[in-house]
Amino acid sequence: MSRKSLASPFLLWIACGTVIPLAVIAFYGFTDRSGTFTWDNILAIFSPEHAQALGLSLLLAAISTVICFLLAFPLALILKDSKLGQKGFMIFIFILPMWMNFLLRTMAWQVLLEKSGPINAILTGIGLPAMEIINTPAAIVLGMVYDFLPFMVLPIYNTLVKIDPHVIEAAYDLGATKKRVLFDILLPLSVPGIASGVTMVFVPALTTFVISNMLGGGKIHLIGNIIEQEFTTSANWNLGSGLSLVMMIFIVLSMAALSKLDKDGEGSLL
Amino acid sequence: MALIELRNISKSFEDTQVLDNFNLTVNENEFITLLGPSGCGKTTTLRIIGGFETPDEGQVFFEGVDITNVPPNKRHLNTVFQKYALFPHMNVEENIAFGLKISGKSDAYIKDKIKYALKLVNLDGFEKRKIDRLSGGQQQRIAMARAIVNEPRVLLLDEPLGALDLKLRQDMQYELIRLKNELGITFIYVTHDQEEALTMSDKVVVMNKGYIQQMGTPEQIYNEPENAFVADFIGDSNIVDGIMVRDKVVKICDTIFPCIDDGFGQNKPVDVVIRPEDLIIGKPGQGHLDGEVVHNVFQGVHYEMEIEAGGFLWLAQNTTSYPVGTKVSLEVEPENIQIMHKPQSEGEEAIEIDV
Numbered sequence: 001m002s003r004k005s006l007a008s009p010f011l012l013w014i015a016c017g018t019v020i021p022l023a024v025i026a027f028y029g030f031t032d033r034s035g036t037f038t039w040d041n042i043l044a045i046f047s048p049e050h051a052q053a054l055g056l057s058l059l060l061a062a063i064s065t066v067i068c069f070l071l072a073f074p075l076a077l078i079l080k081d082s083k084l085g086q087k088g089f090m091i092f093i094f095i096l097p098m099w100m101n102f103l104l105r106t107m108a109w110q111v112l113l114e115k116s117g118p119i120n121a122i123l124t125g126i127g128l129p130a131m132e133i134i135n136t137p138a139a140i141v142l143g144m145v146y147d148f149l150p151f152m153v154l155p156i157y158n159t160l161v162k163i164d165p166h167v168i169e170a171a172y173d174l175g176a177t178k179k180r181v182l183f184d185i186l187l188p189l190s191v192p193g194i195a196s197g198v199t200m201v202f203v204p205a206l207t208t209f210v211i212s213n214m215l216g217g218g219k220i221h222l223i224g225n226i227i228e229q230e231f232t233t234s235a236n237w238n239l240g241s242g243l244s245l246v247m248m249i250f251i252v253l254s255m256a257a258l259s260k261l262d263k264d265g266e267g268s269l270l
Numbered sequence: 271m272a273l274i275e276l277r278n279i280s281k282s283f284e285d286t287q288v289l290d291n292f293n294l295t296v297n298e299n300e301f302i303t304l305l306g307p308s309g310c311g312k313t314t315t316l317r318i319i320g321g322f323e324t325p326d327e328g329q330v331f332f333e334g335v336d337i338t339n340v341p342p343n344k345r346h347l348n349t350v351f352q353k354y355a356l357f358p359h360m361n362v363e364e365n366i367a368f369g370l371k372i373s374g375k376s377d378a379y380i381k382d383k384i385k386y387a388l389k390l391v392n393l394d395g396f397e398k399r400k401i402d403r404l405s406g407g408q409q410q411r412i413a414m415a416r417a418i419v420n421e422p423r424v425l426l427l428d429e430p431l432g433a434l435d436l437k438l439r440q441d442m443q444y445e446l447i448r449l450k451n452e453l454g455i456t457f458i459y460v461t462h463d464q465e466e467a468l469t470m471s472d473k474v475v476v477m478n479k480g481y482i483q484q485m486g487t488p489e490q491i492y493n494e495p496e497n498a499f500v501a502d503f504i505g506d507s508n509i510v511d512g513i514m515v516r517d518k519v520v521k522i523c524d525t526i527f528p529c530i531d532d533g534f535g536q537n538k539p540v541d542v543v544i545r546p547e548d549l550i551i552g553k554p555g556q557g558h559l560d561g562e563v564v565h566n567v568f569q570g571v572h573y574e575m576e577i578e579a580g581g582f583l584w585l586a587q588n589t590t591s592y593p594v595g596t597k598v599s600l601e602v603e604p605e606n607i608q609i610m611h612k613p614q615s616e617g618e619e620a621i622e623i624d625v
Contacts, residue, residue: 169342170351
């Protein structure tokens, strides 16, 4: 048996799991119900309803990504500087939620944020006004940040620990303040990790429909929800496929842009 | 007044005592080398001076001011790190400008300084070069340039030549001496390479196990080692048991040798150091001891031979080759015999010698 044939299960997997479905989507995307070629499903993204959903998706995904970064970078710095024993424990604590089903975690927030849920009970209990956050874009952002934060922390942490400690000492030696070391040394040197983290948060946040379904109460339509509805309730596979292809362009573009920043794959999780 | 003074410094990492009640004075415009095997505390000493480690006990003074708790970015000294530690995301110019920008120098001044520094380290025109496009020797020079443009009072160098090959290392040694003379700043240099230490330093501090073994000029360290550790660490040497019969007379291998040391008392056991190049090889019967060559290796400048004589295997270096099996005699000039006290215990071997 040649070495190449050892790869055949993998090739089969790629073919069945990726190539064939993609081809099917492309077929549906470029045809109408009668099977004739059309651009309509692709151009449907410019209809006000779809364009608005895409715009909101991009906005919420971007906001979530920024918030994740603002939380993750300081956290990764703290992790890097903590002592060896503590370090393992802190990372463990941080990854722990990742092992739980993501639907379950989102559902938990749904319950927590309810109008008469535990959070509001506590708030009113101590005399503060109740929050009306559930079914708003804010709740969706909260869900995205909660679900995707570990994917930002880990790659940034990975690049931070790889920075030669003497490089940081050299900066202090040359008179740099802590702030200067952060902005001139640590931040630029962790760009590969940040790029990887941004990809891993932005892309799933852009395409999610579960989080927006559960925490948006079905009132807020992200592009993911629209596509999902075309496949399920409207049973219009052609339009769903067309919109999916448009989404794919956005995903490929953002990944290509970010992978330029992480040439050596330093920040990759695996 | 001393430029830098370390007073009663102790430092341990977890359970290992690295420095124990360590004292050191560095004078203005001195090239001082901390020399010792790995783990002797030389790098820790340098890091304490640089501010990267805080001593458990003791104080660091800079021109009489206590700087023990002053962070590194507030100290008037710069460091050249062992692996250079250049900023990988900046080009040569940006690396050199880093410290100058922080101290708020004008763009014109920075530009001039970069040009001057690159000229000084013989790398004119390298401004826009990326760090990963530089060889080890070039990176080393840029690290020097990055440190010296800030005109520090003191430059700390942590085995800066360690990663370079032999030829380049020798070139850089002369370059460093030249730089020091041109800049007129104090160099504190850390190395485990005794040849490097002897070549460059005004003052050598030989360290072992966190204690100073001997401090002095390279000549003093080489010619008059104060104990067997120093003699053994600095260059090749024959360290033989001897008996100090009386002043200026020592008995080695049951043979009386005249020497120039005194004050050891009568019939006292001592350690005797004789450098391999100081052994004079002659015809049998003409010297103090008769023996036979048992080993001979050509080493370029000289032949290195092992000569069995008086029950001891002597290491000898000579430009004349005596083939294995040749019967020879050995003779030593009285001033080339260095007498040292025998350590009374294991502990005393590492004990601090007050200077």
